[in-house]
Amino acid sequence: MSIFDYFRDRKKSTPASIAxxxxxxxxxxxxxxxxxxxxxxxxxxxxxxVISKYVPIDREQVHVALDNQDDCSILELNITLPERP
Amino acid sequence: MSIFDYFRDRKKSTPASIAxxxxxxxxxxxxxxxxxxxxxxxxxxxxxxVISKYVPIDREQVHVALDNQDDCSILELNITLPERP
Incomplete structure (x- = not known):
């Protein structure tokens, strides 16, 4: 399975985009x-x-997924950034 | 445009996967x-x-693309790793 198949598959299970x-x-x-x-x-x-140097990150808002499929390992970090004034 | 639309679009222009x-x-x-x-x-x-700490990287094999679309910026790094003995 290629990397891009993975991204395509992920799309199916993604909820509607939130602004x-x-x-x-x-x-x-x-x-x-x-x-x-x-x-x-x-x-x-x-x-x-590294990212924390550029933007404040609330560690509780970091969601990590690690997936191993055949010859491909994928680390996915989804971070919702804190509201700014 | 959402992040996932981007990945879907990228797939079309990607050459066949190389092993x-x-x-x-x-x-x-x-x-x-x-x-x-x-x-x-x-x-x-x-x-x-950061990645160089874990795996040797030939800087000439790092291809960078930076894309800005509407409200989404995407940085893409494609790195072909050196052959190992």
Whole structure:
């Protein structure tokens, strides 16, 4: 399964878009033929830390999904940003 | 336009998947109703630095696309990883 099939499949289960400010980060690791250790879980916290430099993030508003399918690992972070005055 | 429409549209222009090891990072910033400065270009280098801690990256194999559509900014990094012995 390719990365783009994954995105297409995800669309089906996504609720109607809400007019909030939000960030979505997707890291897809396509491994080719090899069986390798997966570093996406470790990467997750570091990516959140980097983004926190630019925009305030409420850690309770970070939703993480990690999916392994065949030769593709996908880390998905959905972050709803705090309301600003 | 929602984030997921973007992914669907991208699929059409993607060449057939090649069995190489690769990483794809997509950061989508949906701004809601507000007109705000965009920090995705600055974020780009920091994300590459973070990933470099986990896997060797050849900077010449990093392809960056930045897209602004209506209320959504999308940073896309496509990285082909070096062959390993």
């Amino acid at each position: 909030k400010e939000r960030l979505q980060i997707i890291v897809a690791h396509e491994r080719g033929q090899r069986n390798q250790p997966d570093y996406l879980p470790q990467l997750q916290q570091e990516i959140i830390d | 190489k090891e690769r990483l794809q990072i997509i950061v989508a910033h949906e701004r809601g109703q507000r007109n705000q400065p965009d920090y995705l270009p600055q974020l780009q280098q920091e994300i590459i630095d």
